[in-house]
Amino acid sequence: MQKLSLAVIVLVIIVVLVFATIFVPEFYNPQTSNFQTPTPAMKPITNVHITDFHFSNFFPAEGLSWFAGFIIGVTNNETVRVDGMTLTFVSENPFNMTRTVGFYNNTYPSNQRFVEMGQPCFLGSLEQGEVKLLYGYIQNNLDDYYKIRGYAFDVTLRIGDTVLDQATIDIP
Numbered sequence: 001m002q003k004l005s006l007a008v009i010v011l012v013i014i015v016v017l018v019f020a021t022i023f024v025p026e027f028y029n030p031q032t033s034n035f036q037t038p039t040p041a042m043k044p045i046t047n048v049h050i051t052d053f054h055f056s057n058f059f060p061a062e063g064l065s066w067f068a069g070f071i072i073g074v075t076n077n078e079t080v081r082v083d084g085m086t087l088t089f090v091s092e093n094p095f096n097m098t099r100t101v102g103f104y105n106n107t108y109p110s111n112q113r114f115v116e117m118g119q120p121c122f123l124g125s126l127e128q129g130e131v132k133l134l135y136g137y138i139q140n141n142l143d144d145y146y147k148i149r150g151y152a153f154d155v156t157l158r159i160g161d162t163v164l165d166q167a168t169i170d171i172p
Contacts, residue, residue, distance in 0.1 A: 044162070045078060045082055045159055045162070045164065046078075046164075047076075047077040047078045048074065048075070048076050048077065048078060048082050048085070048126065048157065048164050048165065049074070049075055049077070049157075049164070049165045050072065050073070050074055050155065050157055050165045050166070050167040051073045051074065051075040051131065052071060052072060052073030052133070053070065053071070053072045053073070053155055053167035053168070053169055054070065054071055054169055055068065055069070055070055055169050055170070055171055055172065056069035056070055056071050056135075057069050059137075066139075066140045067102075067137035067138070067139055067140070068137060068138045068140060068171050069135070069136070069137045070135075070136050070137065070138070070153075070169060071133065071134070071135055071136075072087070072133075072134050072136065072155060072167075073131055073132070073133045073134075074087075074123065074126065074131070074132045074134075074157060075126075075130075075131045075132075076126035076127065076128060076129060076130050076131075077129070078128060079128055080128060081125055081126070081127050081128060082125060082126050082159070083124075083125040083159075084125070084159050084160065085122075085123040085124065085125070085126070085157060085158065085159055085164070086120035086121060086122055086123055086157075086158050086159075087120070087121045087123050087155055087156070087157055087158075088118065088119065088120045088121070088155065088156045088158065089101050089115075089117055089118070089121075089138070089153060089154070089155050090117065090118050090153070090154050090156075091117065091151055091152065091153045091154070092151055092152050092154075093151040099116070099117045099138050099139055099140065100114050100115070100116060100117075100138075100139040101114070101115050101116070101117060101121070101136060101137070101138055101139075102114050102136055102137050102139065103115075103121060103134050103135070103136045104134070104135055104136070117138070120158070123157070138153065138171075149171050149172060150170070150171065150172075151170070151171060152168050152169065152170050152171075153168065153169050153170075153171060154166060154167070154168045155167050155168075
């Protein structure tokens with residue numbers, strides 16, 4: 001009888017050791033702390049788009065300049081808030097393109113922001129499902145009024161070095 005109980009105890013110890021070596025490492029990982037599942041890698045942002053980019057009109061500004069107005073809309077179709085986006089404008093125009101680009105919300109012209117052509121403009125963040133609509137203009141000197149017409153202007157939406165979307169308008 002004593003040999004039988006000793007054999008049962010040895011068998012139980014072996015089962016416990018086998019269970020511990022097979023199943024416990026899956027539950028305990030010191031890199032992720034006790035009994036926590038590791039967080040999955042961030043999914044790249046791919047569903048933020050320029051949904052509207054069109055020429056609105058020419059209008060005179062103060063002094064000897066004209067503005068070529070445009071409207072741009074950016075939509076966040078991601079399932080999370082997206083931060084740190086920028087817009088950059090460039091042109092194929094062969095003439096001197098050190099032009100100022102101005103932005104404002106739908107209340108003209110409060111809270112204007114200005115950037116030079118080719119420089120990134122901080123767009124800020126968009127909540128899940130949000131559409132941000134900006135009004136803007138490309139400032140032209142009076143002698144450049146006809147030089148801007150007939151050329152394409154491109155806008156690139158980025159987060160860091162990652163291009164999210166691009167769009168083009170032609171200034172008539």
